[in-house]
Amino acid sequence: MKVLYFAWLRQRTGIGEEQVSPPASVQTVAELVAWLRDRGPGHAEALKDLSSIRVAVNQEFATLDAAVAEGDEVALFPPMTGG
Amino acid sequence: MTVRVQAEDFDPGREIEAVTSGNTAIGGVASFIGLVRDLKRDGADGDSGSAMTLEHYPGMTEKMLAEIEAEANRRWPLQASLIVHRYGRLEPGDRIVLVVTASAHRQAALEACHFLIDWLKTKAPFWKLEETGDGDGKWVEARATDDAAADRWTETRRKDAAE
Numbered sequence: 001m002k003v004l005y006f007a008w009l010r011q012r013t014g015i016g017e018e019q020v021s022p023p024a025s026v027q028t029v030a031e032l033v034a035w036l037r038d039r040g041p042g043h044a045e046a047l048k049d050l051s052s053i054r055v056a057v058n059q060e061f062a063t064l065d066a067a068v069a070e071g072d073e074v075a076l077f078p079p080m081t082g083g
Numbered sequence: 084m085t086v087r088v089q090a091e092d093f094d095p096g097r098e099i100e101a102v103t104s105g106n107t108a109i110g111g112v113a114s115f116i117g118l119v120r121d122l123k124r125d126g127a128d129g130d131s132g133s134a135m136t137l138e139h140y141p142g143m144t145e146k147m148l149a150e151i152e153a154e155a156n157r158r159w160p161l162q163a164s165l166i167v168h169r170y171g172r173l174e175p176g177d178r179i180v181l182v183v184t185a186s187a188h189r190q191a192a193l194e195a196c197h198f199l200i201d202w203l204k205t206k207a208p209f210w211k212l213e214e215t216g217d218g219d220g221k222w223v224e225a226r227a228t229d230d231a232a233a234d235r236w237t238e239t240r241r242k243d244a245a246e
Contacts, residue, residue, distance in 0.1 A: 007138055007210035008222045056208070059143035075140060075208075079225030082137070082168065082209025083117055083180055083200060 001070055003036065005046070006077035009053070012046035021070075029055050030064040032074060047076070054079055084156060084164050086148040088139065090171040093181055102163040103185050109162045111189035113196035115182040121175035122213060133214070135223075137170045137179065140208035144168070147207045155184065155199050159191040166199060168207065198236050205233040 004017045022035050030050070037044045047053070055062045056075040068074055085102065095116055103109050121133055148166050155164060163185040173179060180203070184195040211223040 004140070006140060006208070007212070010138075056140070056143060059140075059146055061206075075143070077140070077208065078210065078222065080205060080208055081211045081223045081225050082139070082207045083204035083229075 001032075001068065002073045003032075004073065004075040006075065008078060009046045009076050013040075013042045027067060027069075028064065029057065029062060029066050029068055029074065032068050033064075033076070052078055084149070084152050085166070086145055086152055087165075087167045088141075088144050088148070089167065089169060092169070092178060093167050095178070095181055098165060098167060098181055099183050102165045102183055106162055106185070108187060109185045110187045111192040112163075112183065112185045113189070113192040114184075115180075115196050115200045116178055117180040117200070119173045119175050119177045119179060134172060134174045135214060136172045136212045136220070138210045138212065139168075139170045143208050148203060151199060151202045151206055154202070155195045158198070159184075159186060159195040161186050161191065161195055164195065164199070166203065168203070168209065170209070201229075201232045201236060204229045 001020050001022065002017060003020055005013050005015060010016050020036070022032060026032050026035050033047050033050065037047045050064060054077055055064065055066070057066055057068060058073050095114065099112060099114060103112055119135060123133060148168065152164055152166055155161065161184055163183070165181070165183040167181040169179055182196050182199045184192045184199065186192040186195070212220045213223060215221050
């Protein structure tokens with residue numbers, strides 16, 4: 001599974017993307033984020049507040065209860081500020 | 084229907100000409116150009132630097148802009164549409180985004196243009212980082228007014244569907 005971080009999530013985790021292999025018990029975006037928090041203090045800081053995080057699974061917007069599986073591309077980012 | 088995401092600047096006149104020339108079914112062309120505003124002028128952001136960097140999600144950005152453009156073409160009878168959005172480092176006065184819509188009549192062109200800029204602000208994966216004196220920069224926060232502007236078009240569609 002590929003996880004991408006953008007904007008301040010990228011700054012706080014210190015990485016733009018990483019390949020991860022979560023355990024089979026991780027089946028939703030929310031469970032993935034909870035699991036990712038344990039990867040280090042940067043991850044814990046970046047991912048502490050779910051309310052300020054938006055999600056895309058395979059480049060489509062998704063909710064925290066969306067399913068994730070091996071091979072998915074999961075992106076985590078703050079609300080968008082383009083235009 | 085065209086969508087481009089690029090670091091380089093664009094020439095609005097040439098872009099409009101390119102998507103409309105030769106199509107005599109077009110009776111009206113609307114455009115919106117977004118510029119980098121000098122945040123220092125707003126007062127409230129007195130510590131902000133003047134330049135900003137736009138980050139985006141390559142791949143998803145193009146896909147979302149194309150989806151939004153397709154939605155505009157479903158809602159209004161457009162003869163042509165174009166979205167150009169820049170990324171990278173931009174300074175006050177620089178162009179960020181261009182939306183062009185063309186239709187037989189003005190109402191469809193104007194409404195579709197307004198819809199596109201409202202929707203792309205909340206649905207296209209871009210993030211603005213303002214430069215600050217300390218070097219870390221400050222991520223621009225999403226504004227509730229932008230969400231409200233985007234939602235207005237959702238309500239409009241519901242109203243239309245009910246009629």
